Amino acid sequence: MTPQEKIARLESLLERVRRNVVQPRERLSSALTVEDDELSEEPIDGVSAAPAMVETSVVEVSEPIAAIETDFGELEIEELDLTDEEIVDLTEAEELPEEVPVAAAAPESLDWEEAVEPPASSRRPIAAASMDEALAGATSEVAMEEGREIPLKTPPPESGPQEAPLPQMGAAPVPLIEEADIQSAPVAPQGEALLELEEPPAAALEVEQTLFEPAVEAPAAPPEPVPESGQVAPQVVQRPAPVQSAPSAYVAAARGFSPQSFAELLDASLALRAE
Amino acid sequence: MSSPRFDPAHVLKFDLGRGQVEVDGASPRVLVPAEALLELCKHAGPDALRDFGRKLGTEAGRRTADALGAGLAAASLEALVDHLGGNLALMGFGSLALERWGRALVFTVEDSPFGPLGDALLASVVEGALQRAAGRDVEVVVLSRDDASMRLVVLSPPTAERVRSWLQAGTSWGEVLSRLHQPARGEA
Numbered sequence: 001m002t003p004q005e006k007i008a009r010l011e012s013l014l015e016r017v018r019r020n021v022v023q024p025r026e027r028l029s030s031a032l033t034v035e036d037d038e039l040s041e042e043p044i045d046g047v048s049a050a051p052a053m054v055e056t057s058v059v060e061v062s063e064p065i066a067a068i069e070t071d072f073g074e075l076e077i078e079e080l081d082l083t084d085e086e087i088v089d090l091t092e093a094e095e096l097p098e099e100v101p102v103a104a105a106a107p108e109s110l111d112w113e114e115a116v117e118p119p120a121s122s123r124r125p126i127a128a129a130s131m132d133e134a135l136a137g138a139t140s141e142v143a144m145e146e147g148r149e150i151p152l153k154t155p156p157p158e159s160g161p162q163e164a165p166l167p168q169m170g171a172a173p174v175p176l177i178e179e180a181d182i183q184s185a186p187v188a189p190q191g192e193a194l195l196e197l198e199e200p201p202a203a204a205l206e207v208e209q210t211l212f213e214p215a216v217e218a219p220a221a222p223p224e225p226v227p228e229s230g231q232v233a234p235q236v237v238q239r240p241a242p243v244q245s246a247p248s249a250y251v252a253a254a255r256g257f258s259p260q261s262f263a264e265l266l267d268a269s270l271a272l273r274a275e
Numbered sequence: 276m277s278s279p280r281f282d283p284a285h286v287l288k289f290d291l292g293r294g295q296v297e298v299d300g301a302s303p304r305v306l307v308p309a310e311a312l313l314e315l316c317k318h319a320g321p322d323a324l325r326d327f328g329r330k331l332g333t334e335a336g337r338r339t340a341d342a343l344g345a346g347l348a349a350a351s352l353e354a355l356v357d358h359l360g361g362n363l364a365l366m367g368f369g370s371l372a373l374e375r376w377g378r379a380l381v382f383t384v385e386d387s388p389f390g391p392l393g394d395a396l397l398a399s400v401v402e403g404a405l406q407r408a409a410g411r412d413v414e415v416v417v418l419s420r421d422d423a424s425m426r427l428v429v430l431s432p433p434t435a436e437r438v439r440s441w442l443q444a445g446t447s448w449g450e451v452l453s454r455l456h457q458p459a460r461g462e463a
Contacts, residue, residue, distance in 0.1 A: 274455060
C-alpha cells in the first residue's frame with residue numbers, strides 16, 4: 001500500500017469519525033452493536049476476539065485522528081448531513097475484497113507503519129559513540145539487508161587499514177567484444193535523428209533467372225518388363241581366354257656408338273680385343 | 276667449342292740464300308726424292324724403319340697438339356683429321372682421312388709417294404703422331420691396300436699382334452673388323 005493510499009484511507013476514516021461524533025451516541029453504539037452481532041453470527045477460527053478488537057479499534061483510531069485534525073486544521077471541511085445510506089464506505093469497498101477475512105478487515109490493519117518499506121538508499125555511516133551502539137547498528141543493518149537489495153559499496157583502497165581482496169586467479173576472463181557482435185547488436189533509435197536511406201538501384205539486384213531455373217527431371221525410364229516366370233537373370237560378360245602365343249617378340253639390337261670426340265673413338269678402338 | 280682450322284700459310288720457309296728449308300720454325304728440312312728414301316728403308320730393319328717412321332710422325336703430332344692446345348682431348352674427328360692430315364701433307368706423305376668401322380678407328384692414306392713398299396713406313400709415321408698427340412700407346416696395322424690408297428687400323432699392341440696374324444693367315448680386312456667387334460668368350 002502506497003502512502004497516498006494510506007492518506008486517502010485516513011481521510012475517509014476522518015470523515016467517518018466526524019460523522020459519528022455529530023450523531024447521537026446511542027446510534028453509534030447501536031451501529032457498532034449491529035456490526036458486533038453480524039460478526040458474531042459468523043464465527044471464524046482464530047478470530048474469536050474480533051468484537052473486542054473492533055470496539056477498541058475505534059478508540060485507538062481517535063488519537064491519530066486528532067493529530068490529523070491539527071494537520072488539516074487550516075482546511076475548511078464542509079460538514080454535510082448525510083444519512084447512513086448515502087454514506088459510501090470507500091475504504092471497505094476498495095480495500096476489502098470479499099474473500100478477505102474479518103481479521104484482515106479489522107481496524108488493526110491500519111497499523112501501516114510496519115508495512116512501509118524503507119527507501120533503498122544507503123546512509124552515510126556515522127561513527128558509533130560506544131561499542132553498544134555499534135553492535136546495535138550492525139544488527140539493524142543486517143536486519144535491513146535481509147529484506148531488501150544491498151547497495152554496492154566501494155571496497156576500501158589498498159593503502160587503507162584494510163587491504164582490498166585480490167582478484168582470484170580462476171576468475172572468468174572478461175569476454176572480448178568482437179566487431180561482428182557490435183555490428184549485429186541492435187542499435188537503439190536516436191529519437192528523431194533517424195535517416196531515411198534511399199533505395200538501392202534495382203538493377204544491381206537483378207539476378208539472371210536462367211541460372212536458377214530448376215533442373216528439369218528426365219522422364220523416368222519405363223520399367224523393364226519382368227518375365228512372366230518371375231526369375232530375372234543377369235547378363236554376364238566374361239573375358240575371353242588369353243592367346244597362347246607370345247604377346248611380343250624381343251629383338252636384340254646393337255647399341256649405337258657415335259663418339260663425340262676423337263679421343264673417345266681412339267679409346268674405343270684400343271679397347272677392341274681379338275679373341 | 277670449335278677448334279681452329281689448320282692454317283698452312285707461311286709454314287714453309289725457303290731460304291734460298293742460305294739454301295735452307297724450314298717448317299714452322301722447326302729444324303731445317305731436307306728435300307730428298309721419295310724413291311731414294313724408300314730404297315734406304317728397304318735395307319733397314321723393321322725396328323729401324325719403325326723408329327724412323329715414329330720419329331717423323333712425332334714431329335707431326337707435336338705440331339697438331341700445339342695447334343689444338345688444351346682442346347685436343349675434346350677435339351672432334353674432323354678437327355684432328357684436319358690438323359694431323361695437314362701436317363702429314365706438309366711432309367709430303369699423302370692425304371690422310373679417317374673411317375670409323377663400328378668402334379674401330381681406321382685411317383686411310385691416299386696418294387702416298389712411297390707406294391706399297393712404303394706402307395710400313397707410313398704406318399709408323401701415323402703411329403708416332405698419335406702417340407705424341409694423344410699420349411697413348413697405340414699400334415697401327417696396315418689393314419688393306421689398293422692402287423691409290425691404304426687403310427690403317429689403330430689398335431692396342433696385343434690386339435694389333437693378333438690382327439697381324441689374322442691378316443697373314445689370309446683373313447680379309449672386313450672379316451678382321453667383324454671379328455674385332457665380336458663379343459669375347461664369356462661375355463653375353
